[in-house]
Amino acid sequence: MSPSTHRVQLLRAPPPGPAVGPATLALARTLQLSRTEAGLLLGAAPCVLPRGLAPDAAAGLLRALQAAGAEARVLEAPASAGRCSDHAALEDDGSCEGCGARTCALCTLVRGARRCAACERRRSRARHFKALRVAVLLGVLCVAAGWAFSVQRGRDARTAWVRPLRVAVVLVGEDTRGSRALADSAPELEDWFARELRRYRPEGLERPVQLQVFGPVVAGTPLPWPAEDGGWLARLRYARALDAALAPVNAAVGLTPRGYDARLYAVVEPGGAGSFAEGIGAAGGELGLVRVRVDGADATLALTALAHELLHCLGATDKYDAGGHARLPEGLAEPERALPQRRAEVMVGEVPLAAGSGRLPESLEEVSVGPVTAREVHWSDVAP
Ligand SMILES: [Zn+2]
Numbered sequence: 317m318s319p320s321t322h323r324v325q326l327l328r329a330p331p332p333g334p335a336v337g338p339a340t341l342a343l344a345r346t347l348q349l350s351r352t353e354a355g356l357l358l359g360a361a362p363c364v365l366p367r368g369l370a371p372d373a374a375a376g377l378l379r380a381l382q383a384a385g386a387e388a389r390v391l392e393a394p395a396s397a398g399r400c401s402d403h404a405a406l407e408d409d410g411s412c413e414g415c416g417a418r419t420c421a422l423c424t425l426v427r428g429a430r431r432c433a434a435c436e437r438r439r440s441r442a443r444h445f446k447a448l449r450v451a452v453l454l455g456v457l458c459v460a461a462g463w464a465f466s467v468q469r470g471r472d473a474r475t476a477w478v479r480p481l482r483v484a485v486v487l488v489g490e491d492t493r494g495s496r497a498l499a500d501s502a503p504e505l506e507d508w509f510a511r512e513l514r515r516y517r518p519e520g521l522e523r524p525v526q527l528q529v530f531g532p533v534v535a536g537t538p539l540p541w542p543a544e545d546g547g548w549l550a551r552l553r554y555a556r557a558l559d560a561a562l563a564p565v566n567a568a569v570g571l572t573p574r575g576y577d578a579r580l581y582a583v584v585e586p587g588g589a590g591s592f593a594e595g596i597g598a599a600g601g602e603l604g605l606v607r608v609r610v611d612g613a614d615a616t617l618a619l620t621a622l623a624h625e626l627l628h629c630l631g632a633t634d635k636y637d638a639g640g641h642a643r644l645p646e647g648l649a650e651p652e653r654a655l656p657q658r659r660a661e662v663m664v665g666e667v668p669l670a671a672g673s674g675r676l677p678e679s680l681e682e683v684s685v686g687p688v689t690a691r692e693v694h695w696s697d698v699a700p
């Protein structure tokens with residue numbers, strides 16, 4: 317076998333025509349390539365074909381190329397000993413950019429970069445995996461967004477005020493006089509919501525809030541109360557603990573949370589003199605929790621606390637200062653009137669007498685929704 321001392325330099329590819337086929341075939345045979353690979357090399361002109369040939373083989377290939385109309389010539393050049401790691405017949409033309417393996421001119425042509433077959437496979441696997449990961453993430457995102465959207469739409473619908481809100485009030489505690497007094501005065505709170513809504517929407521719903529009272533029921537374990545200064549993690553833990561504690565309460569009274577726009581749980585404390593109420597509610601949420609003591613038949617403070625927590629659920633914010641007194645002017649039921657005021661703003665819970673002082677309301681007549689709260693729950697569009 318004569319030594320591979322020559323190569324063919326392709327100066328111009330053959331023009332399209334019937335003679336290209338035989339030229340491609342000759343190139344494929346001589347360089348031991350597939351026809352597709354030979355076609356690629358032909359198209360890459362001008363180039364030196366990447367294989368050293370014996371002089372007669374080089375001359376034969378030159379004739380076949382020229383017959384097809386290509387411009388080419390034979391160069392005398394010693395063959396390199398290095399071979400491509402993928403194309404055993406072709407000469408080494410540099411290292412793979414990924415792993416350093418030997419690549420040839422055809423590798424670069426096929427892959428658009430100096431890259432070996434193994435690296436090309438890894439790359440396309442990584443691309444597929446990335447596409448899959450993106451698709452999965454997008455899917456998860458869509459589901460989450462859809463869920464959030466439907467929850468939000470449900471919550472927004474509550475403040476459209478085109479249908480009565482269904483609110484469950486669950487009395488938690490012994491069957492005491494206090495529990496009964498609170499249950500008996502629920503219609504009073506419905507009337508209060510109707511009256512207050514009509515101050516802002518004279519044509520508004522006749523009964524914007526429908527309360528359904530459950531219980532009293534004794535909770536197996538005391539309902540948890542949130543820590544004073546909790547971060548978001550503490551709040552999350554608290555929400556889970558509260559959910560877990562409320563599930564048996566719901567089951568005991570036959571309450572299905574889904575059936576209600578909001579749920580208010582009133583822990584009615586036993587006996588003793590004097591009434592009190594405190595509560596927590598998630599802004600924009602579905603859950604309010606109040607702890608109350610009802611002294612005698614007057615449930616004003618407990619009802620005010622329930623209204624306060626329900627309005628929190630509907631988006632209203634607190635309007636009292638660190639001392640528990642009305643912030644001025646947003647904590648005023650009637651900001652157009654001077655102090656002392658006649659009524660307590662429901663998100664304050666105190667009738668302001670002077671800056672930084674007030675008294676508890678004596679009846680729901682003395683409790684009112686101020687213009688800022690009205691705007692927060694979409695009773696009015698007017699900026700106060
Ligand atoms: Zn190669």
Ligand SMILES: [Zn+2]
Nearest residue numbers: 412415432435
């Ligand atoms: Zn490689």
Ligand SMILES: [Zn+2]
Nearest residue numbers: 624628633634
């Ligand atoms: Zn509050």
